[in-house]
Amino acid sequence: MARVTSELLSLQTLHYVGPVCVLLYFSLAKTAATCFLHRPSKGTTVATRRYVALALLTAVCTTLVGQAVSRLIQSIAQPGTWAPQDEVVYFLISILAYGSLVLGVAENTQPIWHPYLGSFFVGGAFEVAITTLEALVHGAQNDFEFTRLALQSVRTVLLVVLCLLGSWYALQDRLDHSNHLDEAEPLISNGGPTPAKSYGAVPEQDDDEATSDIDSDSDEPNETRELRKKQRKRVEEKGSWIAYLKEFKVFLPMLWPSRDRIVQACLAAIGAVLVAERFLNVLVPRYLGFITDDLNEGNGVFPAHTVALWMLFSYLNSSAGLSVVKSLAELPVQQFAYKSIGATSFAHIMGLSMDFHNEKNSGELIRACDQGQNLQGLLEFALFQIAPMFIDLLIAFVYVYLLFDVYMSCILGFVGIAYIWVGAKTTGWSVRRRRRFNTAWRNESKVQNEAINNWQTVSHFNRGAYECDRYSKSIDEFNKAEMGYFISYFIGGGVQSLIMVIGRLAASFWAIYKVSRGEVKVGNFITLITYWRSIESPLMQVSWSIRRVTQMLTDSERLLQLFQTEPSVKDIPDAADIVIKSGEVVFEDVDFAYDVRKSTLKSVTFTAKPGQTVALVGETGGGKSTILKLLYRYYDVSAGSIRIDGQDIREVTLDSLRDSFGMVPQDPALFNISIMENVRYARLDATDEEVKDACRAAAIHDKIEGFPDGYKSTVGERGVKLSGGELQRVSIARAILRQPKIVLLDEATSMIDAETEAVIQQAFRRLTSDRTTFIIAHRLSTIQHADLILVIQDGKVIERGTHDELFQMDGKYVALWSRQLSKDVKTVGTTLHVDQADPAQLNMGSESTRGGADE
Numbered sequence: 001m002a003r004v005t006s007e008l009l010s011l012q013t014l015h016y017v018g019p020v021c022v023l024l025y026f027s028l029a030k031t032a033a034t035c036f037l038h039r040p041s042k043g044t045t046v047a048t049r050r051y052v053a054l055a056l057l058t059a060v061c062t063t064l065v066g067q068a069v070s071r072l073i074q075s076i077a078q079p080g081t082w083a084p085q086d087e088v089v090y091f092l093i094s095i096l097a098y099g100s101l102v103l104g105v106a107e108n109t110q111p112i113w114h115p116y117l118g119s120f121f122v123g124g125a126f127e128v129a130i131t132t133l134e135a136l137v138h139g140a141q142n143d144f145e146f147t148r149l150a151l152q153s154v155r156t157v158l159l160v161v162l163c164l165l166g167s168w169y170a171l172q173d174r175l176d177h178s179n180h181l182d183e184a185e186p187l188i189s190n191g192g193p194t195p196a197k198s199y200g201a202v203p204e205q206d207d208d209e210a211t212s213d214i215d216s217d218s219d220e221p222n223e224t225r226e227l228r229k230k231q232r233k234r235v236e237e238k239g240s241w242i243a244y245l246k247e248f249k250v251f252l253p254m255l256w257p258s259r260d261r262i263v264q265a266c267l268a269a270i271g272a273v274l275v276a277e278r279f280l281n282v283l284v285p286r287y288l289g290f291i292t293d294d295l296n297e298g299n300g301v302f303p304a305h306t307v308a309l310w311m312l313f314s315y316l317n318s319s320a321g322l323s324v325v326k327s328l329a330e331l332p333v334q335q336f337a338y339k340s341i342g343a344t345s346f347a348h349i350m351g352l353s354m355d356f357h358n359e360k361n362s363g364e365l366i367r368a369c370d371q372g373q374n375l376q377g378l379l380e381f382a383l384f385q386i387a388p389m390f391i392d393l394l395i396a397f398v399y400v401y402l403l404f405d406v407y408m409s410c411i412l413g414f415v416g417i418a419y420i421w422v423g424a425k426t427t428g429w430s431v432r433r434r435r436r437f438n439t440a441w442r443n444e445s446k447v448q449n450e451a452i453n454n455w456q457t458v459s460h461f462n463r464g465a466y467e468c469d470r471y472s473k474s475i476d477e478f479n480k481a482e483m484g485y486f487i488s489y490f491i492g493g494g495v496q497s498l499i500m501v502i503g504r505l506a507a508s509f510w511a512i513y514k515v516s517r518g519e520v521k522v523g524n525f526i527t528l529i530t531y532w533r534s535i536e537s538p539l540m541q542v543s544w545s546i547r548r549v550t551q552m553l554t555d556s557e558r559l560l561q562l563f564q565t566e567p568s569v570k571d572i573p574d575a576a577d578i579v580i581k582s583g584e585v586v587f588e589d590v591d592f593a594y595d596v597r598k599s600t601l602k603s604v605t606f607t608a609k610p611g612q613t614v615a616l617v618g619e620t621g622g623g624k625s626t627i628l629k630l631l632y633r634y635y636d637v638s639a640g641s642i643r644i645d646g647q648d649i650r651e652v653t654l655d656s657l658r659d660s661f662g663m664v665p666q667d668p669a670l671f672n673i674s675i676m677e678n679v680r681y682a683r684l685d686a687t688d689e690e691v692k693d694a695c696r697a698a699a700i701h702d703k704i705e706g707f708p709d710g711y712k713s714t715v716g717e718r719g720v721k722l723s724g725g726e727l728q729r730v731s732i733a734r735a736i737l738r739q740p741k742i743v744l745l746d747e748a749t750s751m752i753d754a755e756t757e758a759v760i761q762q763a764f765r766r767l768t769s770d771r772t773t774f775i776i777a778h779r780l781s782t783i784q785h786a787d788l789i790l791v792i793q794d795g796k797v798i799e800r801g802t803h804d805e806l807f808q809m810d811g812k813y814v815a816l817w818s819r820q821l822s823k824d825v826k827t828v829g830t831t832l833h834v835d836q837a838d839p840a841q842l843n844m845g846s847e848s849t850r851g852g853a854d855e
């Protein structure tokens with residue numbers, strides 16, 4: 001008897017533990033396979049395997065249903081023989097577990113086998129034990145028991161067959177895989193790592209192929225597809241999604257307020273409210289149940305104490321209670337994250353080098369920052385929504401069990417798993433659609449941006465209608481993508497709600513049944529009905545959280561990639577500030593290329609002595625501006641070095657280096673603010689008078705005074721309200737105001753007529769006296785008094801010297817003069833045969849064409 005009792009006890013325990021273990025193993029192994037990027041099997045035998053597994057697993061489920069039906073028929077035919085609780089739970093959870101396996105194989109054309117095979121082994125082992133104990137404890141005393149034992153045995157055999165077949169296939173895969181490697185391996189190994197052999201999985205497949213069905217978006221622009229490809233490569237290099245997600249830790253310092261005590265206090269307050277809410281979620285319905293039971297007793301006593309507590313708990317749990325504290329505390333936390341993500345990404349973008357800014361698309365960049373802001377809620381979300389949600393679910397399982405019985409927990413389990421499964425499926429669809437939606441959204445703003453920014457080009461070619469059509473099409477694309485996304489979102493939500501309703505009805509039905517039989521008090525039913533809402537909300541949150549987190553991660557991919565873009569020019573560790581005493585600049589054997597396939601500068605060597613003016617002349621595209629860009633350290637030299645007062649510019653801080661220059665660029669751009677503020681941008685602490693002095697020196701003061709709003713006039717985007725010459729003069733005023741140590745003038749007067757140029761020569765002389773100066777000018781008269789003139793052609797210095805020395809050489813410099821002179825002479829209607837002109841004549845000519853520029 002004692003033996004039978006212990007065997008019965010073992011059987012009952014196995015009934016609970018067995019199916020739960022299968023379900024747990026399968027869920028964990030599947031999650032791990034996804035996280036660690038296990039590859040699905042591929043090949044001709046895969047379909048056969050799948051069908052065999054599907055058939056056998058369906059048979060396993062059928063035996064379970066058969067057993068359950070036999071029990072049901074027996075209990076109807078022989079009243080009072082209802083199955084014991086452990087057996088019912090065993091049927092229910094086993095159907096859930098093996099049903100999940102069937103679904104998994106059915107919906108995946110290329111399953112990853114090892115979670116299934118492991119589950120077969122776990123399930124098989126338990127089934128062998130359960131069948132043996134079943135035979136020992138119950139035997140086959142009647143037809144019903146015989147049928148059930150037979151079905152139980154068939155299931156055990158089926159699982160053993162699944163184990164053997166699975167192992168055989170896995171072995172075959174390993175052999176195939178190693179043969180494949182042997183054939184593919186070179187005779188002499190290159191010592192590279194051998195691809196990891198994953199159990200039940202076969203050879204590597206092409207990257208794109210492997211993931212194409214998961215996240216390829218056929219209508220993505222190439223650029224985005226390229227980004228995602230890079231991202232996939234990174235995930236694969238990292239080896240798992242977990243390792244990939246670790247990359248998001250760059251955002252952690254932006255989300256976690258390590259130094260802000262107030263925000264930390266807010267986080268603590270939110271945490272305390274969350275703990276209190278967990279208790280209140282249970283206490284409010286429980287006290288309502290107590291009140292119902294008290295009233296049900298009908299003894300005429302008002303349950304004042306219970307009612308008072310119920311009212312207090314209800315108030316605290318309401319939206320006017322603790323959630324107000326939570327909402328108030330959340331605000332500083334959100335603002336902290338908003339500010340730190342925004343400010344860090346802005347600083348990062350501003351710190352990126354010229355190569356990045358030349359390639360960037362501003363609209364896309366701004367959208368990336370906007371979308372990246374979604375991450376602001378991530379930490380708060382993980383800590384204050386996801387964690388409490390799991391705690392709530394755990395509490396719910398135990399609580400409904402205590403209120404009713406294990407069947408109520410099973411109902412909750414079924415509802416939960418079905419709800420989460422549907423949620424995960426719909427998330428899969430909607431993530432893909434969400435990406436398409438994001439892409440279409442970005443594209444729409446890109447088209448809009450491009451057209452508005454290039455309004456002049458659009459109007460030059462009269463392409464207004466074309467641009468409107470292009471924009472209208474991009475809106476159509478956006479609407480289509482939005483529709484696709486929201487349809488999948490709503491359908492998914494609808495199906496999930498249906499599951500919730502069915503779950504609520506099933507739970508109510510079972511509760512009413514128990515109350516009607518007098519097994520539990522009516523207060524428990526009231527508690528359950530009130531509490532069910534608290535159960536639904538974490539369940540809803542599970543799938544919503546999957547959606548939200550995937551959405552947050554998808555949206556912030558771009559920002560992550562942006563953060564991973566390092567500036568190509570940056571300070572070396574421990575770089576010191578530059579110290580400029582005299583301002584000697586030395587270029588030594590400088591080579592440079594924008595693109596490795598084409599060299600731009602070759603062996604450029606020269607010295608600008610302190611206070612000297614160095615002029616760079618030559619044909620367009622020769623590399624003159626590039627020399628200034630290298631000096632400004634927009635790019636680093638490929639070979640050679642640039643030194644200022646003996647300090648290599650790569651070894652000093654960028655800030656101190658750039659602070660030393662005053663640059664007048666070829667195409668100056670202004671902010672759309674007043675002229676006063678635009679000029680003051682060069683030296684933020686300059687007084688109004690200093691700004692005006694600088695403008696006087698740049699011969700633009702009178703002009704500005706002539707504008708209706710004077711110095712307060714705004715200049716339009718990038719300064720479009722000013723003429724080219726005015727723009728250049730404002731830019732010169734800025735350089736004058738800056739009082740730099742080294743002056744860089746890149747075609748600073750190209751749009752200024754010779755007469756005005758003569759006026760500002762004085763200012764130039766003041767600006768450049770005692771300052772090392774670099775001038776690029778196509779109008780050669782501007783540079784003829786330079787201390788050193790470098791003639792640049794095809795990235796090389798082909799001639800060097802003063803104006804007179806170069807004229808003696810009678811080379812390229814003279815040819816440039818001749819060409820310019822001929823142009824100038826032609827403009828005044830005189831034909832001069834420059835080929836025949838001698839340098840002296842040309843020199844004189846140049847003086848005359850300058851129109852007294854020097855004076």
Ligand SMILES: Nc1ncnc2c1ncn2[C@@H]1O[C@H](COP(=O)(O)OP(=O)(O)OP(=O)(O)O)[C@@H](O)[C@H]1O
Nearest residue numbers: 358594595600618619620621622623624625626627
């Ligand atoms: N950001 C860039 N990326 C790739 N190539 C570039 C870039 N900037 C300039 N180049 C190329 O480098 C070469 C030198 O250009 P650079 O602007 O230095 O010439 P330049 O002598 O100043 O011409 P210009 O007198 O017309 O201003 C040109 O062939 C140009 O096309």
